[in-house]
Amino acid sequence: MPKATVTIFWFRRDLRLRDNRGLFEALNAGLPVVPLFIFDRNILDKLSDRSDARVGFIQQELRALNEELKAAGSSMLVKHATPEQAWEEVLNEYEVKNVFANHDYEPYARTRDEQLATLFSQKGIAFHTFKDHVIFEKDEVVKDDGKPYTVFTPYSRKWLQKWSETGIKTYPSETLLTRCEQQKNREIPSLESMGFEPSSIRIPGKEYTNVLANYGKNRDFPALPATSRIGLHLRFGTLSIRELVQTAQTVADKTWLMELIWREFYFTILWHFPHSATQAFKPAYDRIEWRNNEQEFAAWCAGKTGYPIVDAGMRELNTTGFMHNRVRMIVASFLCKHLLIDWRWGEAYFAQKLLDYEQASNVGGWQWAAGCGNDAAPYFRVFNPTLQTQKFDAQLVYVKKWVPEFSDPFTYSKPIVDHAFARERVLSVYKKALEK
Numbered sequence: 001m002p003k004a005t006v007t008i009f010w011f012r013r014d015l016r017l018r019d020n021r022g023l024f025e026a027l028n029a030g031l032p033v034v035p036l037f038i039f040d041r042n043i044l045d046k047l048s049d050r051s052d053a054r055v056g057f058i059q060q061e062l063r064a065l066n067e068e069l070k071a072a073g074s075s076m077l078v079k080h081a082t083p084e085q086a087w088e089e090v091l092n093e094y095e096v097k098n099v100f101a102n103h104d105y106e107p108y109a110r111t112r113d114e115q116l117a118t119l120f121s122q123k124g125i126a127f128h129t130f131k132d133h134v135i136f137e138k139d140e141v142v143k144d145d146g147k148p149y150t151v152f153t154p155y156s157r158k159w160l161q162k163w164s165e166t167g168i169k170t171y172p173s174e175t176l177l178t179r180c181e182q183q184k185n186r187e188i189p190s191l192e193s194m195g196f197e198p199s200s201i202r203i204p205g206k207e208y209t210n211v212l213a214n215y216g217k218n219r220d221f222p223a224l225p226a227t228s229r230i231g232l233h234l235r236f237g238t239l240s241i242r243e244l245v246q247t248a249q250t251v252a253d254k255t256w257l258m259e260l261i262w263r264e265f266y267f268t269i270l271w272h273f274p275h276s277a278t279q280a281f282k283p284a285y286d287r288i289e290w291r292n293n294e295q296e297f298a299a300w301c302a303g304k305t306g307y308p309i310v311d312a313g314m315r316e317l318n319t320t321g322f323m324h325n326r327v328r329m330i331v332a333s334f335l336c337k338h339l340l341i342d343w344r345w346g347e348a349y350f351a352q353k354l355l356d357y358e359q360a361s362n363v364g365g366w367q368w369a370a371g372c373g374n375d376a377a378p379y380f381r382v383f384n385p386t387l388q389t390q391k392f393d394a395q396l397v398y399v400k401k402w403v404p405e406f407s408d409p410f411t412y413s414k415p416i417v418d419h420a421f422a423r424e425r426v427l428s429v430y431k432k433a434l435e436k
Contacts, residue, residue, distance in 0.1 A: 003093065004094055005094075005095040005097060006032050006094050006095070006096060007026050007031040007032070007034070007096070008094070008098070009022060009034070009100045010036050010038070010099060010100070011076075012037075012102065013133055013235065013237045014102045014237035015037075015065060015236050015237055015238050016065070016239070016240065017174045018172075018173065018174040018240065019170045019172065019174070019242060020102070020132060020173040020237075020240075021130045021131065021132040022100045022102040022130045023035075024173035025128065026100035027176040027180070028176070031097055032179065032182070033180045033181060034094065034180070034181045034183075035065075035069060035076045035180060036076070036078075036079070036090065037062055037079075038078075038081065039055075039079065039081075039189075039194055040082065040083060041081055041082050041085075042083070043108075044080075044195075044196075048352065049352070050195065050197055051200075052196065052199065053199035053203065053321055054232075054321075054357075056196070056199050057355070059190075060203070062076060062188045063188045066187070069180060070184045072177035072180060073178060073180070073184055074180035074184055075185065076186060078186070078189055080194050083112055084116075084119075087119065097125065097126065098126045098128065099120055099126070099127045101128075101129050101130075102130050102132035102133060102237075103129050103133060104133070105133070105270060105271050106277075106360070107270075132237070132241075135159075135163065135241060135242065135264060136162060136163075137264075137267065140162070141155060141158050141159050141264075142158075148269070149268070150374040151374070151375045152265050152375050155261075155268070156262075156265070163245075168242045169242075170242055201321050203232065204230065204232060205229075206238065206239055208230045211225070211227060211228055212228075212253070212256050214226065214253070215227070215228075215251075215256045216253045219255065219325070220326045220392050221326075221392055221398075222312075222313075222324035222392065222393060222398040223393055223395070223397035223398040229322065231355070231356025232356045234263070235355075235358050245257065245260060262361075263358070263360075266360040266363070266364035266365075267360045269364060269374055270363065273374075276363060276367065276373070277359060277363055280370075281367055281372060281373045281374045282373070284433065285371065285433070285434070286372075287434070287436055288429060288433040289429060289433065290340055290341060291340040291341065293341065297335075297341055300314065300331070300334070300335055300341070300346075302314065303315035303402070305416050307334065307386075308385075308389065308396070308399040308406045308409075308412065309385050309388055309393065310330060310334045310385055311403050312399045312402035313402075314331060315402040315403065316402050317350075317354070320355075321353060321354060321355035321356075322356070328365065329365075330383050330385060332346055332369035332370070333369045333382065334383065334385060336366075336370040336371075336426075337369075337382045337383070337423070338382070338417050338419070338423075339417065339422070343366045343369065343372065346366055350362055350366070379430045380430075382423045382426060385419070
């Protein structure tokens with residue numbers, strides 16, 4: 001039998017059928033569309049936890065999408081392979097004329113797409129990619145001289161100006177699903193078939209509007225349910241950024257909108273300065289002589305530093321795959337400044353544990369805490385965990401939730417380092433590195 005001639009839409013970080021730019025364009029390209037997802041073994045084989053909740057989340061979302069597609073007479077084609085192997089199988093199965101996808105900005109994804117673009121070109125296949133994960137990308141918000149912003153405040157002003165001038169267009173891809181290939185017999189592979197198992201970690205829902213009105217007032221207090229918890233859904237595109245920004249615009253308090261803009265700022269930084277994924281944005285900071293004590297790092301990872309707010313944050317992360325943003329800043333500062341452990345160690349641990357891990361934001365946040373990033377906290381700013389606790393968890397509600405043994409502070413573990421000593425040490429080490 002001759003192979004069916006089709007367009008492929010490749011889902012990556014956009015696991016939704018609603019308001020999906022690349023899917024919308026594919027469905028308007030004139031050929032039946034095969035929806036494709038690849039469980040990328042280059043990524044999955046590096047995961048140390050076989051019950052990684054993110055893999056289960058993706059599988060769960062794909063199953064939901066598959067049911068929606070079946071209602072339109074279609075279904076999802078899913079591969080578990082490297083991208084190269086997966087595409088070899090797809091091209092053996094179909095006569096592919098076009099491949100559509102949405103942009104991905106991380107260094108690995110950029111390299112992957114460049115390599116596949118070469119393959120597609122050799123095969124005479126058109127490869128079209130679109131902006132979907134952010135409102136503005138790459139060179140869309142830059143200085144008047146065309147150079148990228150490296151400080152957030154002027155970037156945010158230009159972002160808001162550009163948004164007011166252009167507005168937001170949506171893409172009703174959900175109305176065109178009957179243009180998908182009429183093949184509804186495909187199923188999503190089980191976790192077990194890919195070498196994974198279900199996680200006990202609870203996945204946050206998609207509801208976020210209930211916290212927006214008081215977000216600016218309450219967001220810094222980790223004991224309050226005052227943040228949106230939708231980072232995971234942004235990471236994998238199960239919510240549309242266009243819908244989120246439109247919602248944010250209706251709220252008088254613009255703090256949450258600013259957080260969405262921070263996210264795009266860090267995407268822009270990673271795009272223009274891809275070296276910052278693994279090196280200090282400010283090169284002088286790569287001269288810091290980190291102590292990198294493995295025992296102290298293990299204590300930090302386990303939430304056993306003797307500083308209750310730090311320990312609470314790490315235990316929340318290890319248990320739930322989430323950590324409150326204020327506490328993220330505290331634990332990151334503690335690792336880099338109190339323990340003088342390389343920020344890359346912390347960034348890698350967060351990458352392993354966070355459900356909402358987003359490389360651009362995570363790297364940006366860690367470099368901010370270490371003082372080596374763009375628009376970073378000055379290196380001489382060292383969070384005092386005790387003062388941070390008094391300011392943001394004065395009643396110890398958050399601390400006692402995650403560190404119940406702290407109900408008797410006199411018997412709690414002794415701090416692994418004295419704050420005053422650590423502060424003097426880090427200031428000396430940083431000053432020495434930066435004066436070279």
